[in-house]
Amino acid sequence: MLETVGDVAQRFRLRVPTGEAGLTRPIRWTHLSELIDPTPWLRGGELLLTLGLQLHDAEDFAAYAVRLAQAHIAALGFGIGTHHPSVPPQLVAEATRHGLAVLEIPQGVAFQDITYQLNADLLRTGAAESRLIAEGVSAMTQVARSAGTQGIVATLAHRIESWAVLMDPHGTIHAAVGAARVHVDDARAAALGQRSRIRHPGLTVYGVGDPVRPRAHLVVAPRPDRISLTRELAQHATLLLDLALNPLSGGNTWGLARADAVDALMSGDSTLIERVSARWNLVAGDVTVALLRSRSRAVPLEENVLAWCAELDLPPLVSEESSLVTALVPVDEVPRWRERVTRAVEREGVPARCGLGTAQPLAASALSRQQAAQALAVAVADAKPVVDFAGLATGRLILQHLDPAARTALTTPLLPLLAGDTTRVLLRSLRVFLSENTNWEAASSQLGIHRHTLRQRMARVEELTGLSISTTEDRVIAWLALQALHADHPLDPG
Template identity: 50%
Template sequence: MPETPDRDAAEARLVSGGIISLTLAARRGGTEAIVTTLSGLLNGWAVLVDRYGQPIAAVGAGRIHIDDAISAATQRSRRIRHPDLQVFPVGRAEDPRATLVVSARRGVTSRTRDLATQAAALLDLTFFPRRDGRLEELARQDAVDVLLHGSPDLARSLAGRWGITGTQLVVGVVRARSRAVMLESRALEWLDELELPPLAAAVDAEVVVVLGPETVGAWSERILTAATVERVPVRCGLGAPAPFGALATGRLQAAQAVGIALADDRPVVEFGRMTSVEELLRAIPAPAVAALVEPLRPLAADPDGQLLESLRVFLSENGSWEAAASQLGVHRHTLRNRIQKIEELTGLSMSSAEDRALAWLAVQARVWF
């Protein structure tokens, strides 16, 4: 039956009203509300699938529909049992970070396309939040703290809300060699440029960043550009990919790696590629490693960890009082007092090259073993 002007106008009104409904849903309920509203507008079903083929949200869809949506989103070579699916990328079309798959009652193909396209654009804003000046610093700090120390289920759920999917995460630690650098602001700007969730929080004189493993290469390149081209005195250490619930270790690894980056004047150091010391420690029998770490045991009793951290930074800065004190954010006299206390507790002398080497190996062994 041919289209008429009245029918075209009615269709346009339905699409316009639907777009308004989707926008209100995005403001009030975010991702779930968008998918729910879209399903109702289409009188069908809608499924949002992440880049790993995992369903994020599904409304009006049974198990078979969800399986078909995953196959359509990931382009798997299996038979799709439900016909007339429409697929819409969420994010950049050339590299979508999620896919919206919908099925509507027949006869409304153009309306389905228009409404689903709008929904995909809104999902890009809700499921993958950009940096927003209204985003409170406390929210980011709490999110990073949960990812580092929360239970696996809680951390996984929170990561999904911030647009990070998959089974593993990478923790990065960023430090600046100058206090003049607004480190947290810079880190947030770089994350925004890369269209990554703003999961960064300032902790003392450093910034902790949480990344998906697939984004580490882009993040490393951005740090390299900042350090070498833009002349920003920044260094970054990256822990090894770790599952949810085990990111606290990744945080320690990243701290070790950024210490090497500062000592060797390298923009980025990945813990997983720091093989020489690790191989040396693995070649040493376990009792010998335990004996190596033993002198540092009294430092572990320090409730706030200042002594161990001061030792690590002092060693990573090759014994430079000025550089180490700057990294720790304390006066040189304070650092000297701490090192003196460390020497008393451990029996090691920081004026001895041999003792400094033993202390550095012991600090490394605490992270690896």
């Protein structure tokens, strides 16, 4: 355990003109300096010893105290009798105002005696702390195998002799050990950045998983004398919690397993479906296929969908292929799923669109996926978070069921694109551009290309079709042609 400022004052019988403030701060090292600004050589937590040889007037004393307080030193030891007969009152006043303890060191107490004794003790304490860290990491690792996240958090709280809370990115508590209701409220406010008064200052928040998009937050309340121990153990705990929360996240094995399960369940093979359903603990009943696409390639949509499944306690039957994410949702969970996706898009800023098919037995889930693809195309076109196939407008359903001759008539303006663009790059670029309401930035981001490249493609579209994308009537003609073409390819929503 690190010695505090009060321990040092008592050991060397030093007067503390600043009173009780700051006496509980732990001391991590001692440092001697006569520089008027020693802060570039300080790391925080030091007992700084000085005779004040460079300090001459009230302005010097005040500025000196402010600099040291902002450097977060543990305390200032001020030697008297050589250059200053006592600790300058201006220094005492400013240090007191900032909660910085000042120890008055008389001539009879040598700086070398303080540094020698304290640093020797600190080295012994450091060795002991390293041993505590090693023991704590070992204990958390062992308990993680049997007790999961609750065991990891409980062991961490015991080792740091304080409380700890683990919550998901939305504030739902996974585990809380040693924490009362007020502690949990403070932990949630600290982790989510809520604008509320936190009654327990000094809380530390650690992200579990991706530092940019953590899958959980670990909040701890370090004791003043165990800050470094708490930091080391908490950082190790986040690694173990990451594995405990998603044990199969390593490599691509988990993704391949999910994709294979989704393919098998949608294969129509009743024997295979029954076997896979048993392995994934699926209850009997209808499912709805959800098909999702992100409006930005920078967003890890599959990870978001998996997080939503975990939050809603749904089986993670999710796969990603060609920028489309497929999820199988039990029919009785569809309302909660729809609400979750909508909240993610409208409140959390996830740039996604979702199409939902109708409820079908697993053996007929391929039909639900076709419907979800058509609903997704509408969601993209109308900029809606979620669209249900069952709620599609009658006009669109009629368009998708026109006879071939009628569809050919509608698609005639785009036939030059089909003839001259075997990769359909121009056709897809046109669809995305119109879906994004002719917004160059949004469309180019969706396609993953520079806006100048998109402008070149649209110029080529105009050249081949004779249509003008700057004219409302021509854009309507192009959009109807695209919708008619899409009716022939329901599995390709974009």
